Amino acid sequence: MWHAVDEALREARRDWMGLLARAPLAFLEQWARTEQLAGALPARTWLRPPETGLVMLRARAGGSGERFNLGEMTITRCALRLDSGEVGIAYVQGRSARKAELAALADALLQRAERREALRARLVEPLRARLAAEAERAARKAQATRVEFFTLARAPGEPT
């Protein structure tokens, strides 16, 4: 029973961390400003202040074969603890310490069961909708370039 609850929370956290990592910084800043106005941003301490480094991106030969190292990507990570005890973690693409901080803060707040639903409605779901809308628009533009090629077959008896 407990295990199932942990599993569900883990999946939920995987989901929101993935969305937060892809959020535009301006979107997270806007959220933070809104929360600040409501007096909702709690005190926190750094467990690991923001640190920028590299992650080696791996791929597979032929897309599905043996793994190889393709090249690196910049990434920034941090970890913080709220005074109420939750630990927020962020690993986000790029070099923005501020973005990592806000993502870790949101990760910590989302772990508070009593605040989760409200925060989902204010932050996670609008972010999901925004990213989905962007992906949808890109997909629609690609789809408008969909092409049907025809081969011009020769009539029977025509010289080849």
Added chain:
Amino acid sequence: MYVAVKGGERAIENSLALLAERRRGDPAVPELSVAQVREQLRLAVDRVMAEGSLYDPDLAALALKQARGDTLEAIFLVRAFRTTLPRLGYSLPLETARMRLARRISAAFKDLPGGQLLGPTFDYSQRLLDFALEAPEAPPPAPEAPAVAEAAPSVLELLAAEGLVEAEAEPPGAGEPPDLTREPLLFPAPRAARLQNLARADEGFLLALGYSTQRGYAHTHPFAGELRYGTVDVELVPEELGFPVVVGEVELTECQMINQFAGSGTRPPQFTRGYGLAFGHGERKAMAMALVDRALRAPELGEPVSAPAQMEEFVLAHSDALEAAGFVQHLKLPHYVDFQAELDLVRRLRAQAGEPPA
């Protein structure tokens, strides 16, 4: 041999100042911003990311601005920057089959699940200079069509499932792939090391080698089985968490080449494959890489090694733009002692031969 020299501090300082002035160009012309380079010279940015072997469009754009548009110099700057950063981990293998497609074509099949999407391509442009671009441009938004929820599986996986093309699968018990940023390149190089080398290799060098295979220097009979460009999620397992999370997304170009089939008394005939993968939108790069990858597989496929593109030591040791540019251009550095020694030698030889002193 290069012998160190001293001096020239003032001249060097002034040279750097002159370089900065030239970089800026005519001050009456508005200055280029890094964001403008990133957005409007994106294919140059993509090439710097691919050969700099570092995915960060802002850094690549900054490098291009600093290098006055010199691609190789920008790659040098990016490679130098990466040495200042710690390695924080490795991603899970990128799932290119789940790419959010901006473009996807096959030159081998007309009809494929998921369809063919031309995307943004120069292929069907007429290559006429567009003088309208001399004035500010505001193109209308690109047309849209309803998105379809149809999967676009890798064409080669479909053929591999039928056994018509060789399957690509992780070999059982495969260890960690070699990493050329940390280990020297050793020969014979495993395919994983070759692919890493080719992924960061100079596009011009790969293009020429790929072209040479088409002209008969290593016959591989290629078809562009599939070429796709789009966005792929990057996932890794943070050490604190122990489960994978998405940390961002990258644009990639992937080329799956279908090549020369081979069979034997014990194995039915089957097409072989070459693979290309590049950061950003880099079709020439990905295609040339796939041609060279396939050519380098000659020993594994029992083919004679006779052409330059098949010789891994020749290809892999000369593919890196940074190393090549560095060694060629080091000839600009003072070689005074060296040259004096040779000059003396030539003078003595001439004297011995009875030539009058020059």
